[in-house]
Amino acid sequence: MPLKMGVATVTMNRPPVNSLNTEHLETLHRTFIRLENEKCRGMILTSSSPTVFSAGLDIREMYKPELEKARKFWRTLQDMWLKLYSSPYPTVAAINGHAPAGGCLLSLSCEYRVIVPKVRMGLNETQLGIVAPQWFQDCMRNAIGEREAEKALIAGRMFSSEEALKVGLVDEIAQNKEECIQKAEAFLASQANLPMLARKTVKLGFRHQTLSRLLTGREADTKIFIDYIFQPKVQKGLEMYLQSLSKKAA
Numbered sequence: 001m002p003l004k005m006g007v008a009t010v011t012m013n014r015p016p017v018n019s020l021n022t023e024h025l026e027t028l029h030r031t032f033i034r035l036e037n038e039k040c041r042g043m044i045l046t047s048s049s050p051t052v053f054s055a056g057l058d059i060r061e062m063y064k065p066e067l068e069k070a071r072k073f074w075r076t077l078q079d080m081w082l083k084l085y086s087s088p089y090p091t092v093a094a095i096n097g098h099a100p101a102g103g104c105l106l107s108l109s110c111e112y113r114v115i116v117p118k119v120r121m122g123l124n125e126t127q128l129g130i131v132a133p134q135w136f137q138d139c140m141r142n143a144i145g146e147r148e149a150e151k152a153l154i155a156g157r158m159f160s161s162e163e164a165l166k167v168g169l170v171d172e173i174a175q176n177k178e179e180c181i182q183k184a185e186a187f188l189a190s191q192a193n194l195p196m197l198a199r200k201t202v203k204l205g206f207r208h209q210t211l212s213r214l215l216t217g218r219e220a221d222t223k224i225f226i227d228y229i230f231q232p233k234v235q236k237g238l239e240m241y242l243q244s245l246s247k248k249a250a
């Protein structure tokens with residue numbers, strides 16, 4: 001995590017697709033805590049993969065899990081998200097590859113998004129027979145508005161880079177990763193002279209409702225997750241989805 005002029009670039013590096021298992025989520029969470037403690041001036045979140053930003057939650061964490069491990073997985077996801085979404089420093093996602101589901105959530109949790117061409121992002125959970133939790137949905141709604149979010153979430157729509165720009169899911173398209181990082185740095189530079197306390201207070205004001213909805217209902221949210229994924233038909237769906245992903249690789 002290099003810090004250049006107080007700006008950190010956090011590069012996810014969990015091959016092959018940066019899927020988010022408990023360990024990877026813990027690493028991200030620890031990183032965001034450290035950045036806050038070190039009074040970082042801005043953060044760029046990106047990926048070491050040339051084609052994938054993040055494939056979202058690691059489906060193997062939800063497929064036939066042990067109960068306590070599944071609980072820990074979900075709580076760690078909540079912890080990571082609460083830290084990122086409420087970060088006092090400015091955040092940009094340099095989306096240099098596909099960003100489905102939890103990958104899209106990561107980018108939506110940043111303040112500004114730059115994407116490369118010819119990749120897809122969105123909350124596709126419905127298409128997998130699972131449901132994007134309320135706080136995932138809130139992040140989408142906060143980015144693109146009620147009507148577009150409702151349509152996208154019901155359909156589990158994956159947006160092309162161009163569609164994402166058009167609907168406001170991302171702020172800019174860059175031609176490649178290098179330009180993506182340059183544009184991310186330019187956004188952070190544009191924020192650098194703003195009084196930090198005022199900036200942070202306004203940001204948290206906008207995000208307060210979404211944050212408190214989860215903060216006041218964390219246990220209930222965990223229970224919803226557990227009850228949902230332990231349903232036999234959901235497990236069957238996850239099994240089939242994992243098989244389809246593996247078949248694709250074969």
Ligand SMILES: CC/C=C\C/C=C\CCC/C=C/CC(=O)SCCNC(=O)CCNC(=O)[C@H](O)C(C)(C)COP(=O)(O)OP(=O)(O)OC[C@H]1O[C@@H](n2cnc3c(N)ncnc32)[C@H](O)[C@@H]1OP(=O)(O)O
Nearest residue numbers: 019055056057058059098100101102131225228245246249
């Ligand atoms: C009332 C109820 C309310 C709420 C319910 C509560 C909770 C339910 C939980 C809801 C939340 C879900 C959020 C999620 O994030 S779910 C994950 C969704 N992710 C995806 O759908 C992405 C799947 N992956 C892909 O589409 C492609 O892999 C991708 C486009 C990212 C990259 O394609 P590429 O061709 O480069 O790679 P692949 O060959 O497909 O994959 C390589 C190997 O990686 C494995 N893989 C891919 N994605 C995942 C993943 N998300 N988890 C685990 N493993 C993954 C894939 O199987 C390949 O593995 P091998 O076959 O090589 O072993």
